Amino acid sequence: MGISERKERQRAELRERILKAAREMVVREGFGALSMRKLAEAIEYAPATLYLHFENRDEIARELSVRGFQQLLEYLAPAARVEEPMERLTAAxxxxxxxxxxxPETYRLIFMEDPKLTTALFGEGKEDAGAKAFAFLVQPLEELKAAGRLAADADTRQLxxxxxxxxxxxxxxxLTCPGFQGTEADVLASTLVTTFFHGLPGMKEAQRPSG
Amino acid sequence: MGISERKERQRAELRERILKAAREMVVREGFGALSMRKLAEAIEYAPATLYLHFENRDEIARELSVRGFQQLLEYLAPAARVEEPMERLTAAxxxxxxxxxxxPETYRLIFMEDPKLTTALFGEGKEDAGAKAFAFLVQPLEELKAAGRLAADADTRQLxxxxxxxxxxxxxxxLTCPGFQGTEADVLASTLVTTFFHGLPGMKEAQRPSG
DNA sequence: GTGTTCAGTGAACGCTGTTCACAAAGTGTC
DNA sequence: GACACTTTGTGAACAGCGTTCACTGAACAC
Known part of the structure; x- marks a missing residue:
């Protein structure tokens, strides 16, 4: 039965074509500019055809969001190979x-658009990609704790x-107010990492809270 | 000439009615649900009338955004009266x-929606409300520095x-993925403040970067 | 009374997401 | 080959959107 397989393949191909065109539109002009009609025109089908492959616009957004998150994981992957926990956290x-x-537009879509999109990535995803990414942060802290470099009662998840x-x-x-923040993002990230580990520079130990 | 003054007053009153209705819609259902037609219906005028008082939907959003930011400043105001810099930063x-x-919807509108809205609040506003709010953060750090409790070469603006x-x-x-973050926001804020000041708990001074 | 100004409007334009009756083509069965 | 069935695709429509514009009607100045 090669026929039904071919049909299945063709179906999947068109689905991919739709998603590819959709992604291009989102990346180029943002999610708001993603219109079903323009999308249909881009793949040279009638608008109604899109609804044979996706329930609605939201489902396309969800799929793009999931794939965008996979891309984020790819960005993070090299950091996983860093051995020293603090350096790994920095790299991440x-x-x-x-x-x-x-x-930027992918990031907006995933983390700044619809709560439904973001929530879908955490907790219920088939492989829970969200938890996987979150582990990138928790694990180094756990290792620090195990090595006695972090207080034993520290709540790593909360940190x-x-x-x-x-x-x-x-x-x-x-992304939202590009003009304001004078400092470049990677410098801010470095400062964040440093203060997160060591607090403000020149802050005396004696100033620590008594508790 | 009381006539033109009365007209002016009526004009301002209608403008306020429009903004009030708009704000209610945004607060209740989010900015996306703010439609010119529904807004017109709410104030019992034709849609076209809105354009006698606002250039377009964006201008309404901008005005709501500006007022929302004023509200944020009101939230922050009590913190300004805290004397001790670190406590003031915590309160802020x-x-x-x-x-x-x-x-939440006001916050979304101001800081998570359109870059144009957010940017408009910083740098060019008549009283630069953005800079005013930002000073809430910079000044305590400056005071810490002046008191020798923060490194003299620390970049307070960047921090x-x-x-x-x-x-x-x-x-x-x-706001965007309500389900995920297990910890309550105010607890996270406390932890943020603590780590920002003192770094991770149990982190030994010897681990500080050599530079 | 006349001319002018201006708040307000109905209708329209060109978009949007989505639905649905319908056509056409491909497949399986007799 | 003829028929029935399934799948794929579509045009037209619905309801909504932001926005524009010629137009009304009333209030004003003279």
Missing amino acids: ARAYVRFGLEQ AEVFWAGVHGIVSLK | ARAYVRFGLEQ AEVFWAGVHGIVSLK
Whole structure:
């Protein structure tokens, strides 16, 4: 039965063509500029045909978002090979920021558009890509703890959340108010890493909270 | 000439009615749900009338954004009265996060929607409200530096940017993927403040970078 | 009373996402 | 080869959107 397989293949090919065209539109002009009609025109089909392959515009967005997240993981992958935990965390932060700046519209789509898109990536994804990315942050902290370089009662997950908020903040501020932040993003990332590890420069140990 | 004054007043009143209705719609259903036609219906005028008072939808958004930012400044105001710089920074962070969570759609509009909106608030505003808010972060750091509690060569502006990125990251992640971050926002804010000041708990001074 | 100004409007233009009855082509069965 | 069925694709339509524009009607100045 090669026929049904061929049909399946053709179907998948068209689906890919749609997604490719959609991605190009999003990357070039942003998610807001992604219109079903323009998308249909780009692949030379009638608008209604799109609905044979996707439930609606949201499903296309979701798929683009999932793939964008995979791309983020690819950016992060080299950092995983860094041995020293603090350096690894630093490398991950740099990679994350680089992804955000090099793929701004993709980043917007994933992390700044619709909560439904972002939530879909965490907790319920088939392989839970979100958790996988989050582990990039938690694990180095766990290793630091195991090595006695981080307080034994430190909440690594919570610290990772704060760290993530930091890099996400850097990227999203750069994307949303590009003019304001005078400092370049990678410099900000470096400063974030340094303060996250060591606090403010020149801050005396005696100033630490008593508790 | 009371006539033209009355006309002027009526004009201003209608403008306010429009903005009030617009704000309600945004607060209730988000900026995306703000439609000129529904807005016109809400104030019981024809859609075209809106264009006698605003150039277009964007101008309404800009005005709402400016007012939302004023509201943020009001949230921050009490923190300004805290004397101790570190405590003041902490209070500012808490107030900022509280604003973001209590006025999520307003926060989205100001900081996560259109770059044009956000940029308009910084650098060119008549009173540069953006710079005013940013001073909330820079000044405490300057005071710390003056008191010798922060390295003399520390770039306070850059540190403030990183700090801001941190709180913005906490808020915007909470708004965009509410389910994921397990930790409550105010706890994250506390942790952010602590690490920003003192680094990771249990991190030995000897681990500081050599440079 | 006359001329002018101006807030307000209905209708239209060109978009948008989405649906649905319908056509056409390909496939399986007799 | 003829028929039925499934899949693929479509044109037209619906309801909504932001925005524009010729036009009305009332209030004003003289």
